[in-house]
Amino acid sequence: xxxxxxxxxxxxxxxxxxxxxxxxxxxxxAAEKLPAKSFIIDGEMIAPEADGRPNFHQMHSRxxxxxxxxxxxxxDILHKDDKDLRPLPAIERKAMLWxxxxxxxxxxxxxxxxxGGGADFFAxxxxxxxxxxxxxxxxxxxxxxxxxAWLKTKCWDIDDLDLIGVKRQxxxxxxxxxxxxxxxVGKAVIATSRAIKERLWQRIERDRAEQPAGVxxxxxxxSVEWVGPGMTARVRYLRGESKLRHASVQDLHEEDADGRG
Numbered sequence: 001x002x003x004x005x006x007x008x009x010x011x012x013x014x015x016x017x018x019x020x021x022x023x024x025x026x027x028x029x030a031a032e033k034l035p036a037k038s039f040i041i042d043g044e045m046i047a048p049e050a051d052g053r054p055n056f057h058q059m060h061s062r063x064x065x066x067x068x069x070x071x072x073x074x075x076d077i078l079h080k081d082d083k084d085l086r087p088l089p090a091i092e093r094k095a096m097l098w099x100x101x102x103x104x105x106x107x108x109x110x111x112x113x114x115x116g117g118g119a120d121f122f123a124x125x126x127x128x129x130x131x132x133x134x135x136x137x138x139x140x141x142x143x144x145x146x147x148x149a150w151l152k153t154k155c156w157d158i159d160d161l162d163l164i165g166v167k168r169q170x171x172x173x174x175x176x177x178x179x180x181x182x183x184x185v186g187k188a189v190i191a192t193s194r195a196i197k198e199r200l201w202q203r204i205e206r207d208r209a210e211q212p213a214g215v216x217x218x219x220x221x222x223s224v225e226w227v228g229p230g231m232t233a234r235v236r237y238l239r240g241e242s243k244l245r246h247a248s249v250q251d252l253h254e255e256d257a258d259g260r261g
Contacts, residue, residue: 001013001014001024002040002041002042002043003027003040003043003074004041005037006038007038009032010028011028012027012028012072023063023067024063024067026067026070026107027045027067027070027107031108034100034108035100036080036081036100038080038082039080039081039100041077041078041097041100041101042076042077042078043073043075044072044075045059045071046059046071046072047059047069053130054130056242070107072107073109073110074101074108074109074110074111075094075111075134076090076094076097077100086141086143087142089140090136090138090141090142091138091139093142094113098110118133118135126155129239130155130240131155131239131240132155132239133152134150134153135150135153136150156237156238157237157238158236158237159180159234159235159237160232160235160253161178161179161180161185161188161233162179162231162232163176163178163233164178164184164226164227165177165211165215165220165224165225165227166227167224167225168223168225173189174189174190174197175187175188175189176188176233176235176249177224182214185243185244186247187244187247188235188247188249190248190249190252192250192251192252196252199254200231200252203227203254204225207227207228207230208225208226208228210226211224211226231254232252233251233252233253234249235248
């Protein structure tokens, strides 16, 4: 998100340029109270828990019903009081940002940074069950879009999910469709051994099923072969996403007639 303050007041824009000021009205209201005539601040909207950690899965609910329980975490500043700050080093922009938003204990927060020790920092991020971290070159100017001046490093999760379907297409990777607690959660590439795949094909031929409820129409195309209950998979995927992303199957498990794996 970007918070913008100018002669027309404060507004909140998504990275795609959509004006979500009404949706994020408490943050917009707080932005108008910051000590500046104008600014453009880069940041991220989060749904913080009591300990400050963001809860991605609460975002949509709070956006719709409890916007006052959201928070805007400011991590960069592009303009302030008609001055273009983008050519300045990132570390200097962060100092100017802190001067603007401090003490940052309310609904507008400040993204603290650590210099050096990236590997240890990432290990701590993973241990805290956070989504990942962003690293920036301390002397880099601000440039929109992808750049070698900053890098996002995501954490991974591994979970046991129910396999409900398989999508096989010539020339493309085989994908599994997965659910958790009866709810569709996305697709993952089946990149397991040939023996495991052969066992899966045998199961599909032996136990074909109807399309389960709740699978999006766009996903349920004719190339999908539906699998009956009893197949689970260990799936690795990016943490903090509403649906599986960059997911891959690590192993498959099949229950026998007595319900044993």
